[in-house]
Amino acid sequence: MILIRKVKEQWGSLGNMSPHPVIYEGSIWKTTEALFQALRFRDPAHREEIRMEQSPMGAKFKSKGLARVWPRMVIPLSDDDLNNMRLVLRLKYEQHADIRELLAQTGSDTIVEDCTARQHGSGLFWGAGLQSDGSWKGKNWLGQLWMEIRSGV
Secondary structure: OEEEOOOOOOOHHHOOOOOOOEEEOOEEEOOHHHHHHHOOEOOHHHHHHHHOOOOHHHHHHHHHHHHOOOOEOOOOOOHHHHHHHHHHHHHHHHHOHHHHHHHHHOOOOOEEEEOOOOOOOOHHHHOEEEOOOOOEEOOOHHHHHHHHHHOOO
């Protein structure tokens, strides 16, 4: 099993917080997390505010702050949100040879975003948490999307 945890760990670059910029519609995004968060908004000015954040966590917090005062185009944890994540992961895969190599190294192993420490809400949507009986609980969409890309779908 391949576990995505911290950026500096072996598989951490498969997470959205890794420092792999992506180009989307002519703009450079510092991380896939920033682009993913920005794609939830209609307003180009809000997208740009998120793009200009220096860190992926800054982009995430900026998005959360903006969500309190402006309507989102995409409902979090929806099919549209999944499609946006699929888009940003494909961009990362296509634009970074090291990501293609890393994903190839996963072979046919199951990829899981390990959310054991945050087993609630979006943690169990994007990832999964290890249970006391050794099973994993959660939808693990991040892992599923990486496995989809790996299989060439």
